[in-house]
Amino acid sequence: MREVPEGQPIPPAGPAPAPPAVPFSASRTPLVQWLLSPIALIPLLLVAFVAIFLLWKSQLVWFGPSFFGINYFFDPTGLQPNQFGVTLFVVDSLIVALPALAIAAGLSLAMAVSIVVYLPPMPGRVLTILTNLLAGIPSVVYGIWGYVVLAPYFGSTVQPAIFGFLGWIPGLGGPLSPGGVGSLLAIFILIFMIVPITTAVMRESLRSVPHDLVEAGLALGATQWEVMRRIRLRVARRGLWGAAFLGLGRAIGESVAVAMVIGASVWIPPNVYAPSTTLASFIFYQLDSSFYYPVLLQALIEFSLVLLGLAVLLNLIGQRASGLGTTVVVTGGNGP
Amino acid sequence: MNGSPIASGAPASPPSPEPPVVATEHLVVRSRERVILNDVSLAFPDRDVTAIIGPSGCGKTTFIRTLNRMTEIGSGLMVRGRVLYRGQDIYARGVNPVIVRQRIGMVFQRPVVFPMSIFENVAFGLRINRVDEATVERTVESCLRRAGLWTEIGDDLDRSGLTLSGGQQQRLCIARALAVEPRVLLMDEPTASLDPVAAQKVESLLFELRQNYAVIIVTHNLQQAARVATRTAFLYEGRMIEFDETKRLFESPREKLTENYVTGRFG
Numbered sequence A: 001m002r003e004v005p006e007g008q009p010i011p012p013a014g015p016a017p018a019p020p021a022v023p024f025s026a027s028r029t030p031l032v033q034w035l036l037s038p039i040a041l042i043p044l045l046l047v048a049f050v051a052i053f054l055l056w057k058s059q060l061v062w063f064g065p066s067f068f069g070i071n072y073f074f075d076p077t078g079l080q081p082n083q084f085g086v087t088l089f090v091v092d093s094l095i096v097a098l099p100a101l102a103i104a105a106g107l108s109l110a111m112a113v114s115i116v117v118y119l120p121p122m123p124g125r126v127l128t129i130l131t132n133l134l135a136g137i138p139s140v141v142y143g144i145w146g147y148v149v150l151a152p153y154f155g156s157t158v159q160p161a162i163f164g165f166l167g168w169i170p171g172l173g174g175p176l177s178p179g180g181v182g183s184l185l186a187i188f189i190l191i192f193m194i195v196p197i198t199t200a201v202m203r204e205s206l207r208s209v210p211h212d213l214v215e216a217g218l219a220l221g222a223t224q225w226e227v228m229r230r231i232r233l234r235v236a237r238r239g240l241w242g243a244a245f246l247g248l249g250r251a252i253g254e255s256v257a258v259a260m261v262i263g264a265s266v267w268i269p270p271n272v273y274a275p276s277t278t279l280a281s282f283i284f285y286q287l288d289s290s291f292y293y294p295v296l297l298q299a300l301i302e303f304s305l306v307l308l309g310l311a312v313l314l315n316l317i318g319q320r321a322s323g324l325g326t327t328v329v330v331t332g333g334n335g336p
Numbered sequence B: 001m002n003g004s005p006i007a008s009g010a011p012a013s014p015p016s017p018e019p020p021v022v023a024t025e026h027l028v029v030r031s032r033e034r035v036i037l038n039d040v041s042l043a044f045p046d047r048d049v050t051a052i053i054g055p056s057g058c059g060k061t062t063f064i065r066t067l068n069r070m071t072e073i074g075s076g077l078m079v080r081g082r083v084l085y086r087g088q089d090i091y092a093r094g095v096n097p098v099i100v101r102q103r104i105g106m107v108f109q110r111p112v113v114f115p116m117s118i119f120e121n122v123a124f125g126l127r128i129n130r131v132d133e134a135t136v137e138r139t140v141e142s143c144l145r146r147a148g149l150w151t152e153i154g155d156d157l158d159r160s161g162l163t164l165s166g167g168q169q170q171r172l173c174i175a176r177a178l179a180v181e182p183r184v185l186l187m188d189e190p191t192a193s194l195d196p197v198a199a200q201k202v203e204s205l206l207f208e209l210r211q212n213y214a215v216i217i218v219t220h221n222l223q224q225a226a227r228v229a230t231r232t233a234f235l236y237e238g239r240m241i242e243f244d245e246t247k248r249l250f251e252s253p254r255e256k257l258t259e260n261y262v263t264g265r266f267g
């Protein structure tokens, strides 16, 4: 405030204020931002590089007559015509990945709900650490555990039990696979590998539901469960779906552990006990044969391309839905 | 009523004809670090509006949140003393806070509309109590009427509640609280986030509500307290300084602190 001496008239308004010293259009981007900006391109370049490489290397079989057909046939003698169909592998992958995802998503939702509202902080934190730990176990360890420890047990006990109780469901009927390796075991192993990511994303989605909404629900005499069911799950819906897609991407992309327990049969398995294959595990365990058969290598590269496409797609959908890529603002009551 | 301050030490509550519907006795609320409310005893009559005023941070929000056990939701606050709802201690063992909150409803400072239709917002409390559909429809309409919203949006109940204006949202929240049929309505600065016209509508609603409910309203706005509340309590630094008929509290406060506050000398 300027001092206006008493008794004097207030001075007339001065000239219009000077324009700002720095024009509005002036760039004020700091140097460090210029230097760091290209870093944002690195992931893009990496993905593009891999994709271009795969496209280039796979040109032999790409768009071959049966690539999108259900048949897969490989004759190393070269006497038979070689044909490679990716569809079979995608179907086999889904046969393993979808049930694994369904079970993992159910478990994860239950754990996320308990951690967010029911468990006291300490046990909740322990459960979080333990599920995150599952993600840290190298997949080859899961594979060897599945092959050595679980497979015999699955053959002798788990398969007969499931067959006994649920054998009437299509896909769960016989015949059993006595050695224990097969889709069922792969599903079981995959559950462990999916649960960390789905639990983490679901937990954060439920947590990010605005506290205001939760309080308003409780203030109306709702229980925590009713608030969970009617408000939290509803508001977090997108994030929960995102978690499922990320989990599916994880399941479809897993190769080593699945290769070790699935039994490597290239066909559409008659039931869930039978040995089968997946796109990712097939690429992994056929790699050494392809050393001798260039045409097989071409096919594997091409399969990798399909796998890459699937994984990127699922991941992008998952990230978008769960808001991993952006800051999610879930608005509750928006004031005036 | 323009007498001199009564020189009696005891800050007794003014006598009221009916027994209070809600009362606190020696209520103490503390956080890990400090005492937030210190020995607050207040009694709220039924079918009337009581205001709680006081400078920012004096504990008004904390106080009314203890009245329906909202304090215990992840706040880490400890509550001592008693809060009586029609003579029954709501903090006693075996009392279900869910039931307490159905009897003692709450409206927040910022309207909190659920991301659902207007209808489902109001029906929320009924759905959790598995009320039949016909009753739900009847109750939704009557609550929207009582909240003064029916004429504005009665023909458009399937719209998302989030599309309403701020003032409409706040009245929707009031309608939603009424649908649970509470006896007591706690309001924490219900007009603080509204423009004057919307605030005025909510305020005039209070005159309707006082016919049937005990309304306890926290407000920063002294004129509002003077307009709507029969009685007013003044809190200062976690202590209840004075509780009296509003007119008396504003015109001839007994305590120096109250006088300073209501004359705008601080706060």
Ligand SMILES: Nc1ncnc2c1ncn2[C@@H]1O[C@H](COP(=O)(O)OP(=O)(O)OP(=O)(O)O)[C@@H](O)[C@H]1O
Pocket: B031, B032, B036, B054, B055, B056, B057, B058, B059, B060, B061, B062, B063, B075, B076, B077, B220
């Ligand atoms: N959960 C909590 N844990 C610790 N301290 C708290 C908690 N809730 C409130 N407080 C403290 O208690 C004091 C009173 O807070 P309260 O929100 O009740 O004040 P208020 O009177 O409603 O203020 P305002 O008028 O600004 O809304 C504040 O100092 C606040 O920091």
Ligand SMILES: [Mg+2]
Pocket: B060, B061, B062, B188
């Ligand atoms: Mg407050």
